[in-house]
Amino acid sequence: PPKKERGNKKLAKEMAMCRTVLAELEAHDEAWPFLLPVNTKQFPTYKKIIKSPMDLSTIKKRINEGVYKSKDEFTADMRIIFNNCETFNEDDSPVGKAGHSMRTLFEARWLELNPQ
Numbered sequence: 637p638p639k640k641e642r643g644n645k646k647l648a649k650e651m652a653m654c655r656t657v658l659a660e661l662e663a664h665d666e667a668w669p670f671l672l673p674v675n676t677k678q679f680p681t682y683k684k685i686i687k688s689p690m691d692l693s694t695i696k697k698r699i700n701e702g703v704y705k706s707k708d709e710f711t712a713d714m715r716i717i718f719n720n721c722e723t724f725n726e727d728d729s730p731v732g733k734a735g736h737s738m739r740t741l742f743e744a745r746w747l748e749l750n751p752q
């Protein structure tokens with residue numbers, strides 16, 4: 637099949653995998669801090685400190701709107717969530733701890749689905 641068709645099929649498979657991992661993370665007990673964009677009225681300093689806000693609902697939207705051109709763009713956004721969390725939250729805070737465990741869960745699951 638032509639290159640373009642092959643590429644589209646590859647991307648569809650990659651996005652299906654991204655959807656699977658995203659759904660697993662969303663279902664996790666410790667996903668609550670990351671489900672929606674941080675409310676900047678609740679956290680007025682957030683906008684100033686965090687230059688690239690990201691959350692699981694935004695990632696889901698981007699998958700469904702065909703924004704991602706590869707699984708690497710998906711993983712880059714996922715890692716922004718966890719890096720933002722470390723920037724803004726103390727490691728021993730409830731949100732900080734949730735961020736560390738969700739990052740560990742994501743990276744382990746990602747490796748399972750993407751043997752290197």
Ligand SMILES: Cc1ncccc1N[C@@H](C)c1ccc2c(c1)OCCCO2
Pocket residue numbers: 668669670673674675678679721724725731
């Ligand atoms: C990931 C993240 N980073 C920095 C700040 C907030 C968040 N997440 C939001 C959803 C959140 C977390 C903890 C919260 C909260 C809201 O509601 C106000 C009461 C305290 O508990």
